[in-house]
């Protein structure tokens with residue numbers, strides 16, 4: 001069993017939103033690994049970071065991604081930091097990976113002063129977002145089959161681009 005698409009990219013790129021649209025468009029099930037983690041932990045991501053710390057979240061995330069990759073056959077959305085795990089990147093080489101990219105300004109605009117994303121709730125979200133992009137772009141591109149720049153597209157247009165992108 002294997003997902004039709006695995007979707008990666010920075011926070012706010014539209015992984016959750018577009019994966020849901022893409023799944024509906026293709027008549028496939030949708031799954032979001034963040035939601036799996038929340039269900040397992042019984043608390044929101046932000047509380048996991050606060051109560052248990054980021055390393056504990058990343059360990060749960062690596063395990064949840066490995067599980068979803070063998071269980072899910074539809075469109076699978078990962079969290080923005082899942083590619084930080086070398087084991088996860090290794091696993092992703094076997095799959096069709098969609099990298100939804102977003103620039104700093106648009107990424108910050110979409111995530112806002114998001115309390116749901118603990119990594120972006122600091123005093124300078126633009127600087128934090130830029131540092132996150134600089135560190136992770138090579139990791140997203142290491143695993144990407146298709147890359148879509150989403151800044152000037154709405155979610156439906158991004159969905160179209162993913163489908164067309166694979167046919168290109």
Ligand SMILES: Nc1ncnc2c1ncn2[C@@H]1O[C@H](COP(=O)(O)OP(=O)(O)O)[C@@H](O)[C@H]1O
Pocket residue numbers: 009010011012013014015016017018080110111150153154155158
């Ligand atoms: N292409 C887009 N254009 C404008 N807003 C978008 C786009 N994709 C997602 N959004 C909005 O940005 C926010 C974050 O989207 P989300 O799907 O949660 O991103 P991610 O899962 O990558 O963090 C949501 O409010 C969503 O409606």
Ligand SMILES: O=C(O)C1=C[C@@H](OP(=O)(O)O)[C@@H](O)[C@H](O)C1
Pocket residue numbers: 009010011012015016034045078079080081082116117118119
């Ligand atoms: O970029 C990150 O490190 C994170 C992104 C979040 O998911 P989204 O990318 O769906 O917001 C969530 O997994 C957590 O807040 C960590």
Ligand SMILES: [Mg+2]
Pocket residue numbers: 015016017034077078079
């Ligand atoms: Mg998401």
